[in-house]
Amino acid sequence: MNKLLDVNNVSISFIQYTKGLKQQNLKVITDLTLDIEEGEILAVLGSSGSGKSLLAHAILGILPDNADLNGEIKYNGNVLNQKAKEEIRGKEISLIPQSVNFLDPLMKIADQVIGECETEEECREKQIKQRKIFEKYGLSEDVDNMYPFQLSGGMARRVLISTALLSNPKLIIADEPTPGLDQKSVKETLNYLKQMADDNVGVLLITHDIYAALEVANRICIFYSGFVIEIVDTKDFKEGKNLLHPYTQALYEALPKNGFKLTKGHQPLHGEIPNGCPYYDRCDSPLEYCNEKRPNLINNIRCFKYNQEE
Numbered sequence: 470m471n472k473l474l475d476v477n478n479v480s481i482s483f484i485q486y487t488k489g490l491k492q493q494n495l496k497v498i499t500d501l502t503l504d505i506e507e508g509e510i511l512a513v514l515g516s517s518g519s520g521k522s523l524l525a526h527a528i529l530g531i532l533p534d535n536a537d538l539n540g541e542i543k544y545n546g547n548v549l550n551q552k553a554k555e556e557i558r559g560k561e562i563s564l565i566p567q568s569v570n571f572l573d574p575l576m577k578i579a580d581q582v583i584g585e586c587e588t589e590e591e592c593r594e595k596q597i598k599q600r601k602i603f604e605k606y607g608l609s610e611d612v613d614n615m616y617p618f619q620l621s622g623g624m625a626r627r628v629l630i631s632t633a634l635l636s637n638p639k640l641i642i643a644d645e646p647t648p649g650l651d652q653k654s655v656k657e658t659l660n661y662l663k664q665m666a667d668d669n670v671g672v673l674l675i676t677h678d679i680y681a682a683l684e685v686a687n688r689i690c691i692f693y694s695g696f697v698i699e700i701v702d703t704k705d706f707k708e709g710k711n712l713l714h715p716y717t718q719a720l721y722e723a724l725p726k727n728g729f730k731l732t733k734g735h736q737p738l739h740g741e742i743p744n745g746c747p748y749y750d751r752c753d754s755p756l757e758y759c760n761e762k763r764p765n766l767i768n769n770i771r772c773f774k775y776n777q778e779e
């Protein structure tokens with residue numbers, strides 16, 4: 470069976486000009502591989518600045534001009550080039566954006582959610598659908614005529630979710646849908662994602678919130694300095710079972726129920742990533758070549774201790 474989304478060895482870098490107009494290539498995502506099936510929620514868990522939004526933008530074809538994208542992104546078995554991305558974004562693949570600033574402050578809510586229509590009939594159909602989805606998400610008719618500043622944070626989030634659903638997407642990319650929300654709205658938002666998955670939509674949940682990931686995801690893809698270091702089943706993570714990478718284990722031990730055990734050090738930033746394993750500096754038991762050679766992601770784990778491919 471074809472995967473809904475298949476991301477293979479994707480790297481993203483930026484060309485930057487430093488003093489004296491020297492060109493510098495800043496690699497933000499390296500060799501990223503992941504996949505999503507229909508009806509599955511895959512969480513990409515990574516700290517701030519680790520390249521999560523860029524991954525979303527790469528799939529949608531909205532990277533900034535100075536970004537250089539390599540690797541392969543397939544949707545339903547077909548390679549997505551820029552043209553194909555433009556054709557299916559906002560239709561088969563929808564984004565729930567990270568910031569409510571994606572809403573146009575000067576436009577009434579219903580108008581911007583519905584967007585442009587080619588015929589009056591299309592407009593009417595979209596209006597009916599918009600109202601239906603808004604109703605489902607507890608957005609009353611008053612909301613249609615409001616401006617974004619009149620919405621609470623939770624309402625704005627629900628508007629973004631409704632907008633993403635208007636086109637009946639097969640894949641939803643939710644970029645940090647929970648920060649800034651109160652507990653109740655967080656639960657609500659996560660439940661909406663679950664409902665989407667129950668309707669057989671694939672969901673890529675981008676988050677730095679480990680609890681959000683544990684709450685709804687089927688699998689968690691763990692990001693470290695722009696590398697996927699391990700992909701685990703959520704069930705295993707909850708039970709602390711089969712966690713192979715030392716960073717995954719450290720994340721597990723930092724959970725409150727495990728006593729908040731913190732590890733020393735920080736993730737190397739782009740530009741200071743070593744030639745070998747990105748986790749080398751923090752690893753307790755590296756092998757002798759771990760600081761020289763870079764491990765690949767093999768069988769969902771990027772560590773020489775498990776993949777001794779000399």
Ligand SMILES: Nc1ncnc2c1ncn2[C@@H]1O[C@H](COP(=O)(O)OP(=O)(O)OP(=O)(O)O)[C@@H](O)[C@H]1O
Binds near residue numbers: 483519533677
């Ligand atoms: N246009 C750009 N030019 C140069 N570097 C950029 C550009 N856009 C992003 N970056 C770099 O890419 C890195 C990753 O950005 P991204 O927004 O994907 O992070 P993120 O994981 O989504 O973080 P957050 O959790 O804060 O949303 C940033 O640290 C930034 O340095």
Ligand code: NI
Binds near residue numbers: 521523567644645
């Ligand atoms: Ni982001």
